[in-house]
Amino acid sequence: MTRHARREQSRGTRAALGAVGVVGELMITLGVLLLAFLVWQLWWTDVEGNRDQQAIVEGLPWAQPAPTPSAEGPRVAEPRHDEPPVLEEPAHAVTFATLQVPRWDGEPARPISQGVDRATVLDVLGIGHYPGTAMPGGVGNFAVAGHRTTYGKPFHRVAELEVGDPLVVQTEEAWYVYRVTSTQIVRPQDVQVIAPVPDDPGAEPTERMITLTTCHPMYSAQERFIVHGVLDYWAPVADGTPAELLGGA
Amino acid sequence: MYAWLWRHLPGPTVVRVLILAVAALAVLAACFVWVFPAIAPYMPFSETTVGE
Numbered sequence: 158m159t160r161h162a163r164r165e166q167s168r169g170t171r172a173a174l175g176a177v178g179v180v181g182e183l184m185i186t187l188g189v190l191l192l193a194f195l196v197w198q199l200w201w202t203d204v205e206g207n208r209d210q211q212a213i214v215e216g217l218p219w220a221q222p223a224p225t226p227s228a229e230g231p232r233v234a235e236p237r238h239d240e241p242p243v244l245e246e247p248a249h250a251v252t253f254a255t256l257q258v259p260r261w262d263g264e265p266a267r268p269i270s271q272g273v274d275r276a277t278v279l280d281v282l283g284i285g286h287y288p289g290t291a292m293p294g295g296v297g298n299f300a301v302a303g304h305r306t307t308y309g310k311p312f313h314r315v316a317e318l319e320v321g322d323p324l325v326v327q328t329e330e331a332w333y334v335y336r337v338t339s340t341q342i343v344r345p346q347d348v349q350v351i352a353p354v355p356d357d358p359g360a361e362p363t364e365r366m367i368t369l370t371t372c373h374p375m376y377s378a379q380e381r382f383i384v385h386g387v388l389d390y391w392a393p394v395a396d397g398t399p400a401e402l403l404g405g406a
Numbered sequence: 407m408y409a410w411l412w413r414h415l416p417g418p419t420v421v422r423v424l425i426l427a428v429a430a431l432a433v434l435a436a437c438f439v440w441v442f443p444a445i446a447p448y449m450p451f452s453e454t455t456v457g458e
Contacts, residue, residue, distance in 0.1 A: 182407045193434060197442040276447070 198307055199376075202280075206309020210283040213252055213268040219329040219394065220255050220266060232397030234332060236390035241294035241365075242330050246286075247271045250278055253286075254293055256301070257325045259401050260317055267311040269326070273302045280308045287351050290368075293326045293333045294391055297362040300351035305371040305382065312371035315382050316340075323401040324367055324386050332399050335367040335386035342373050343381050350383045364388075 214220050247253045254269040272278040273285040284303040291297030303312040324335040343350055350370065353362035365388035373382035392399060415422040 178409075179407045190437065193437055194442055194445075197438050198446065201438055 202307045210268055210309050214266050233400050234392035234397035237392055238390055241391035243295040244292045244328055254326050254328045260322045261314045283311050290351055293328055296365055297353040298366040298368050300368040302370045306376050315371050318384055325399055325401055332392045334389045334399050336389045337386045339385045341383045343383055345381055355385055
């Protein structure tokens with residue numbers, strides 16, 4: 158081999174090594190970007206979601222701020238068991254209610270909006286109401302969906318709920334205090350859980366139910382965690398605040 | 407690639423490091439604000455809804 162040929166070869170080797178180096182750098186860059194995506198998905202969407210959902214609730218002129226202990230104490234709403242007022246279903250993506258769950262101590266009130274698609278409701282507005290299911294207080298099944306992880310995760314602590322726990326829904330006019338009756342884990346296609354009579358599609362509803370649906374297990378969408386509840390009582394917002402939100406019951 | 411970038415940046419080492427840090431932050435910010443929200447719906451773990 159001449160000296161010239163050897164130099165040619167080493168130049169070729171150097172070019173090949175350079176190409177390998179560039180590929181390696183690209184792969185490291187891709188890996189770093191994937192890590193950044195995870196950080197965005199698992200952390201930043203919560204930061205944004207919590208901030209946005211808090212702003213939505215604060216923007217509702219009728220939404221009650223968390224009751225603050227005062228000398229005379231806030232007024233406790235008298236439970237009523239007569240026919241509650243029931244809203245008409247609003248237009249898509251309109252926020253019409255809030256949900257507060259005393260069991261989830263420290264969680265803020267979450268907005269409930271019409272619709273359950275991710276891009277316009279669940280990812281940006283918090284909890285979504287399945288269109289066509291009952292409205293709060295109505296006979297049938299008031300069915301809502303929410304993220305368990307990411308995007309503010311309104312239903313993050315759903316597994317902590319126990320039978321009998323209050324789920325407090327507020328609309329402009331009224332409080333609706335539901336109590337958890339059961340929880341179950343189903344496959345995503347088991348949509349009968351949001352039927353007017355859960356798990357019995359076609360049956361005529363007689364009870365005023367609530368159903369929360371969210372993902373299970375956490376960080377997965379393989380199954381669904383379902384919480385059923387039934388209306389305990391309602392009260393006009395003007396009458397005060399449910400005892401459940403005041404540390405009573 | 408990065409070696410090439412380093413050679414073509416102006417100024418002393420401190421300035422180059424600063425430029426790269428600012429550029430990396432800009433790329434990350436662009437990803438958080440535009441790129442990641444745009445690609446998130448196409449991730450395989452984002453199939454959460456079923457047709458009814």
